[in-house]
Amino acid sequence: MLKTCSCGETMRMKLRTVIYSSKVEIDNVPVYTCKACSRSEVYTVVKTDLTGLIGKLGAQPEKQTFRFDDWNEWANLLVEAFDVHKKQPDPALIDRLAGERIDMLLDLYSLAEKIGDNEWKNDISKRLTQLSHTASIHRSAIAP
Numbered sequence: 446m447l448k449t450c451s452c453g454e455t456m457r458m459k460l461r462t463v464i465y466s467s468k469v470e471i472d473n474v475p476v477y478t479c480k481a482c483s484r485s486e487v488y489t490v491v492k493t494d495l496t497g498l499i500g501k502l503g504a505q506p507e508k509q510t511f512r513f514d515d516w517n518e519w520a521n522l523l524v525e526a527f528d529v530h531k532k533q534p535d536p537a538l539i540d541r542l543a544g545e546r547i548d549m550l551l552d553l554y555s556l557a558e559k560i561g562d563n564e565w566k567n568d569i570s571k572r573l574t575q576l577s578h579t580a581s582i583h584r585s586a587i588a589p
């Protein structure tokens with residue numbers, strides 16, 4: 446959950462509120478921040494989802510608040526990890542949580558299939574895609 450900043454210092458992952466168009470607050474967005482130079486950047490694997498969410502709001506959004514963890518499985522998992530760990534969750538914990546979450550979603554998926562609920566199936570499969578994408582990027586990022 447660490448990354449090196451362009452200034453050479455270590456960036457830490459935090460869940461932050463992103464404000465869009467000075468009207469929309471999006472809570473629990475995973476962002477890397479650098480204490481030394483105050484640079485911050487949105488965690489790469491959630492960028493597409495965040496961009497998609499902002500795109501749906503349009504150019505003239507109403508005043509509103511979102512929880513990003515309701516939209517993105519990875520943010521959801523991080524909220525849980527930060528809750529357990531309070532400070533910086535270690536990558537092994539994230540991996541374990543991701544594994545458990547994937548197992549749970551696969552169980553739910555087969556249940557949704559059994560009862561023939563297509564809308565639910567689509568939702569679960571979207572969540573699974575977000576997570577497996579994340580998991581592979583995460584693994585390649587820590588591979589030697």
Ligand SMILES: [Zn+2]
Pocket residue numbers: 450451452453454479480481482483484
């Ligand atoms: Zn920096």
